[in-house]
Amino acid sequence: MAPDVWPTIHAERKALAADLDGLPARGWETPTLCEGWTVRDVVAHMTAASKLSGPKFFSTMIGSGFSFEKVQAKGIAANRGASSDETLANFKAQLDSTGRPPGPIETILGETIVHAEDIRRPLDLRHNYPTEAVVRVADSYKKSNLIIGSKRRIAGLSLHATDVDWQHGSGPTVEGPMLDLLLAMTGRKAALDSLTGDGVATLRSRS
Numbered sequence: 001m002a003p004d005v006w007p008t009i010h011a012e013r014k015a016l017a018a019d020l021d022g023l024p025a026r027g028w029e030t031p032t033l034c035e036g037w038t039v040r041d042v043v044a045h046m047t048a049a050s051k052l053s054g055p056k057f058f059s060t061m062i063g064s065g066f067s068f069e070k071v072q073a074k075g076i077a078a079n080r081g082a083s084s085d086e087t088l089a090n091f092k093a094q095l096d097s098t099g100r101p102p103g104p105i106e107t108i109l110g111e112t113i114v115h116a117e118d119i120r121r122p123l124d125l126r127h128n129y130p131t132e133a134v135v136r137v138a139d140s141y142k143k144s145n146l147i148i149g150s151k152r153r154i155a156g157l158s159l160h161a162t163d164v165d166w167q168h169g170s171g172p173t174v175e176g177p178m179l180d181l182l183l184a185m186t187g188r189k190a191a192l193d194s195l196t197g198d199g200v201a202t203l204r205s206r207s
Contacts, residue, residue: 005105006098008133008187009112013046014094016116020088033118033188040087041076042115047087048075050094054102071099106140113137114186117179121190129179131164138182143167150162152186153206157199159185171200 028040034162064070081087100108112127141150158173161178174197183191187207192200
């Protein structure tokens with residue numbers, strides 16, 4: 001995948017916005033794969049992330065007592081708007097933004113893909129994500145415990161994608177579609193039902 005992933009990020013945001021156009025008000029209150037967050041919350045969070053920069057992130061962290069949860073809560077509150085229509089409008093205003101949290105570019109790419117799927121699965125919306133982008137995020141997450149703890153979650157397991165040439169680690173096997181492996185790496189329990197192998201139980205116990 002080309003080093004410049006912004007075209008992919010922008011395209012995936014636009015695809016999600018298109019999927020959410022016309023979503024009934026009750027749909028915005030649907031619980032997502034992010035425990036405790038509704039569709040509206042996740043979209044507001046994605047909007048907040050697209051407005052960040054290194055200095056702004058650290059300033060917000062200081063103002064939140066170095067609590068990442070408080071930073072997230074403030075971002076959601078600031079970008080929900082007074083209605084679901086405003087939530088979507090706020091998100092659409094950021095579709096081509098290149099703002100992002102500090103860290104590897106894969107952080108915002110992962111935010112875009114994983115959170116979009118957090119929303120789509122409970123709404124029964126189907127989408128084909130660029131395979132190279134999913135693999136790139138998985139290759140980043142497998143080496144990191146930052147925030148989501150993926151490296152620790154998959155330690156001692158052998159992950160094998162069934163729809164692309166990708167594998168990682170050694171030990172009891174976990175097999176399945178690349179996207180489901182990525183979601184499982186981030187602790188999304190809903191993805192585990194699509195995976196097979198003698199390592200799935202261990203992965204489930206860590207999610």
